[in-house]
Amino acid sequence: MTKIIQIHPDDNVAVVPAETVAGVDLEQRSGDSITASSDIPRNHKVALANLDSGASVVKYGVHIGITTQPVSKGEHVHIHNMTLDEKKEN
Numbered sequence: 001m002t003k004i005i006q007i008h009p010d011d012n013v014a015v016v017p018a019e020t021v022a023g024v025d026l027e028q029r030s031g032d033s034i035t036a037s038s039d040i041p042r043n044h045k046v047a048l049a050n051l052d053s054g055a056s057v058v059k060y061g062v063h064i065g066i067t068t069q070p071v072s073k074g075e076h077v078h079i080h081n082m083t084l085d086e087k088k089e090n
């Protein structure tokens with residue numbers, strides 16, 4: 001099992017510190033685990049929950065972008081499915 005880095009309890013993504021292949025279990029700070037649903041490069045983000053298209057991506061307790069398509073729990077989150085240039089209104 002690979003431990004992932006989730007700094008803030010409001011985060012909906014976490015950092016995967018080692019290259020990970022689909023099917024590997026990832027241990028969250030809470031002790032719960034999720035399964036990587038796709039390959040994830042070292043130091044990239046993984047979704048901690050299912051995110052709809054247009055959802056705010058929160059890392060370190062801060063909005064860092066929005067999803068450009070639905071993202072499943074355990075999926076790699078990066079420029080192919082999120083953008084950094086828009087702020088979601090609450």
